[in-house]
Amino acid sequence: MAGLVLGPSGLSNVSKVRDFFFQASAAEYYEVFGFFCRMLFMFLIGLETDVSYIIRNLKVASTISYCGQIIGTVFGIAVSFFLHQQLMLNDKKKIGFILIIVLILTYTASPVVIRLAGDLKFATSPTGRLVIACSLINEITCLMLFNLIIVFHKKRFFRGGLLTILITVLVIFVNKYVAIWFNKRNRNQKYLRNPELLCILSLLIGSSMIIEMFTSNSVISCFLIGVMFPKEGKTARTLSHKLAYSVHNFILPIYFGYLGFQFDGSRLRNFSSVIIVIILVVLSIGSKISGALLACKYLRIPLNEGVFVGFSLNLKGHADLLFIGQATNTLIGWNPDAYNLLLISIVINTVISGPILAILMRREARLFAQTHTTLEHETSPDDQEILTLLACVYGPRQVSAVLALISALSGGSGGGGGGGMSPHLMHLIELTESRRTNISYHELEADELSDDEDYGGNDVVEIHAAVDAFHGETRILVHLSKAVSSFDALYEDVCSAAEDLRASIVLAPFHKHQRIDGKMESGKEGVRTTNQKILRHAPCSVGIIVERGLAGVPGFAQLLDAPPSGAVQQVATLFFGGPDDREAVAWSKRIAGHGRINMTVIRFLSTESSSVRSERVDERDDVEVFMSLASLENGKDIDNAFLSDFYNECVTSGQVGYVEKYVNNGAETMAALKDIGDMYSLFIVGKGGRGHSPLTTGMSDWEECPELGTVGDLLASSEYNVNGSVLVVQQHRNSKKDLIDD
CATH class of the missing domain: 1.20.1530.20 (Na+/H+ antiporter like fold)
Structure with missing residues (x-):
């Protein structure tokens, strides 16, 4: 306009304006x-295609x-x-x-x-x-x-065409090695220096000018150079x-x-x-x-x-x-x-x-609405539809566990998204009052003479290095972004990004971390508040990651280790019933596709409700795997119907193991969980939504973190010393929620 x-x-039409233009x-x-x-x-379109x-x-x-x-x-x-x-x-x-x-x-x-x-x-x-x-x-x-x-028309088809192809291939080849060399230089930097950037752009400009001089235009060549440019690293x-x-x-x-x-x-x-x-x-x-x-x-x-x-x-x-x-x-x-x-x-x-x-x-x-807000109703992990994952970290400490989960949920397959999934990693940074946006230039300290790229400090460098190493190992391209805000408003950035990206999964790290002695130590209270608000307002399913593991014991984050040093990870999904547990099982179907994960779904049932004989169908790592076929075939509730489909799809093919454990109350459930506490490197469990269940009665009497649910809070507590990390899943509720928190 x-x-x-x-x-x-x-x-x-005004003469002075016309003479100027x-x-x-x-x-x-x-x-x-x-x-x-x-x-x-x-070139930029090719780079982002x-x-x-x-x-x-x-x-x-x-x-x-x-x-x-x-x-x-x-x-x-x-x-x-x-x-x-x-x-x-x-x-x-x-x-x-x-x-x-x-x-x-x-x-x-x-x-x-x-x-x-x-x-x-x-x-x-x-x-x-x-x-x-x-x-x-x-x-x-x-x-x-x-x-x-x-x-x-110019009668120089072979000369012009061959010249264009030759120059384009040469630039693509040179860019590959230049990008690798620049990525290895100055590892402590977040971005390339301006002279290094100018070097790459000069190569692009020079080749484009040659193509324009001897042929017609360089649009296709620039696009192909961008498409073939190495996508990993700081370059x-x-x-x-x-x-x-x-x-x-x-x-x-x-x-x-x-x-x-x-x-x-x-x-x-x-x-x-x-x-x-x-x-x-x-x-x-x-x-x-x-x-x-x-x-x-x-x-x-x-x-x-x-x-x-x-x-x-x-x-x-x-x-x-x-x-x-x-x-x-x-x-x-x-x-x-x-x-x-x-x-x-x-x-x-x-x-x-x-x-x-x-x-x-x-x-x-x-x-254009966000269609995939849960995975429970997904037809197949191999569906052509791309599922978007938004993972959040507050610092380098949480990156390894988050990247391990990204690798697991993508099935371990590479190729710029892995398994039809597009992963995004958002670095959440607290904006403190000392970093006022309306501060005058002369009031700045010497180390603050920069723009918002300084937010995050060296954490940004470490996070970028970890993501670059992850891409080099798995070939899964993770898109990086950053949100700088106060803890009161950080959840709005996360929810807005999830809505704009149409994410199906949001991952957030727990506010506690494990010390050397195995006890859980609380971090910033603002992290916990942000996680609670994300659970309340996220437009899709949410997972909270509690990273645990005893010293010297291989943890789930070692999924990122290259074979043969990386051991096969044993993962258990705990099913008590309800929409959150069904969503946890749906996530497990994707995770089970990873080549270095053995997945077992453990269903907890009331002893009184079991009137059929369990039949042994498999044995793995001294864990007896049982399947009550009659209870699944005759079940009338949503949980039984869901698990019946899951069993026919994943268990009968041998992709996933299945165990049923019979307990009477919360005390027996806690005892059963202690028995398997050192068998798995990751426990996946739904947050709740199962209503009043006799299987968890009494387990919430000393609840510390209600945002994890009864079972998740137990597994994440310092008193309950387990070797495995915990992933607590909350299924998205279809009710409309306001973004602004009361």
Whole structure:
């Protein structure tokens, strides 16, 4: 809108404003600035692209994208003869004109789509991920076709194509070793120094300039260089941090302003010009929507989702300007009227699609709602849907246990997310009163002359180093973030991040830690308060991690050790009944897929309710595994039905062990837990939600931490000396909760 106001249709009608913006060298300046813009944000998009998601959903995304492109091609060919006649262009270059019209109708600007998805907060939804994947496929395809057209026209196909491939491969190869070298240097730093960053960007800029000089454009090369750039370590972290701020807060706003600046309403001075613009806009929107609807009907995707995808793919951008700009110099050489009418249609397309997408989001809110708030009702861990995990740490002490759980929940598989899971790690930092935000510069101490990156101190360096080592070992990419706030408000940052990410799981560390003598020592009371508020307000299921383990005894965190030093971990899930325990078992199904975990589900039943004979079906590590088949088959409650499905899916295949223990009261339950206290390195248990149970009667008489539930509090207490860590799971309740705490 600012560009429209400043452009030829607005303030540029004033002579002084026009002379300032339309100087003799303005065209060259805008062209050079456009080159740096598209180079940097295509590299950044490649750096942040979730390649694993695109590969898993390549069939769906490519079907939607190419269906729209095919229809756009048909529309473009059909209308180009009429437009060519109306614009009175040279008949000798009619084929070039047809190709440009087809590209304009079929192109989608992925940077605009990604920026809009981030602003409207639908980038992490299934529909948003699909839209971004479709836009990337669409843009790369159109740019490749355009490059082929240019090099064929210039009759240097082999020379230009080979040069582009050679330079791109060389830069990708050099970046790999440069990134590894920079990651090893200055290990005590959070980010690269500016000269080191300049070295990498200079390589990107130099290669892009060579490609632009000898071929057509370097957009695809920059994108591929970003996709293939090593994602682990401080090098990628620095590039993402620095470029994201520059691109989103400086480059893209100016770029969008320049796009609007191209709009010259004075060109619409006659009826035929208006008709041409309307035809181009209608055909562009119509081809994208009809193509998306046809593809969605074939793929059995809801039609309202197809309409949203269609409007999203109608967003135009920098490559459209590239198409008509280079076509002016090489392919067509059309008149100013034709050039400006195409520019106007491009601007109107984007101006129309943006507000319509915002309206569709409000009307179809359920398409972008957080769907996976629990794992109990998940169909399969191998489902194509990506589950997002948000883990929180307050310092380096808790990182090993959190990363071990991330590895376990992802099934131990790598590849940028592992097992269809996208893990995020948030460092929660207390903002103390001494670090006032309104302090004057001269009041700062010498060690405080920095921005918010200083918050966290050396803890940030240690956390980054641990995450980098974790990625190198498991190939699971963990996205890092940071929240700086007072303890009273930290939970709001966590809940907001979980909602924006559409997380299915939130992990938080317990406020106590174990001393050398085995006793549990309390940390900051603010940590406990934050955890309690997260449990109360989180928009998804929550897990509280209590890290325990006697000195010299292998703990669950050693799951991160490389084989053969890393031992197989014995994990037990305790089931007493209720939604939280069912959620704990659902988490266990994912954890059981890890190759170095032996999972056993232990169900506690009342002796009085057991009237059927238990049958022995397995034996593992001197622990007798029993299964009351009759009680499961004849059970009428939700717990029995859930465990029956779980048994048929996981236990019969040998993936998970199953034990039933019969007790009468809380005392016998405590005795049974003591018997198995040194057999497992991790206990998973639901927080509660099981109502009054005779199996836990009397266990809460001396409860210290109600946020862990009766059983979790017992296992985490200093008096109950167990070797294993504890994961307390709370299933998300579907009731709506206010984010602001009373």
